[in-house]
Amino acid sequence: MKNIEIYEQPIALYQLLKLEALVSSGGEAKAVIDDSRVLVNGAVETRRRKKVMSGDVIEFEDQQFKVVLK
Numbered sequence: 001m002k003n004i005e006i007y008e009q010p011i012a013l014y015q016l017l018k019l020e021a022l023v024s025s026g027g028e029a030k031a032v033i034d035d036s037r038v039l040v041n042g043a044v045e046t047r048r049r050k051k052v053m054s055g056d057v058i059e060f061e062d063q064q065f066k067v068v069l070k
Contacts, residue, residue: 002063005070010051013038013058016067022060032060 004020011019014029017038023029029048036044039059040052052058054069 001057002065003068004058004065005068006052006054007070009053009069011067012048013040013045013050013052014048016052016058017060020065037061 004016006016006019014026014033017023017029017032018026023032032038033046033048036046037060038045040050041057042059052067054067056067058065058067
């Protein structure tokens with residue numbers, strides 16, 4: 001599991017995907033969230049602006065990422 005470091009919390013889910021370059025644009029981030037391809041703490045998340053906090057686990061494309069506050 002890879003760590004994603006954020007400098008302030010909360011951060012919107014779509015912004016986190018874009019920040020970590022898991023998608024190429026904000027529009028693509030919103031599309032993959034709308035398509036139920038992103039899990040937050042083991043549950044499918046369809047809210048684009050879901051507030052992600054330190055300690056949350058994001059799953060996308062068979063990869064897991066733990067969010068940590070820097």
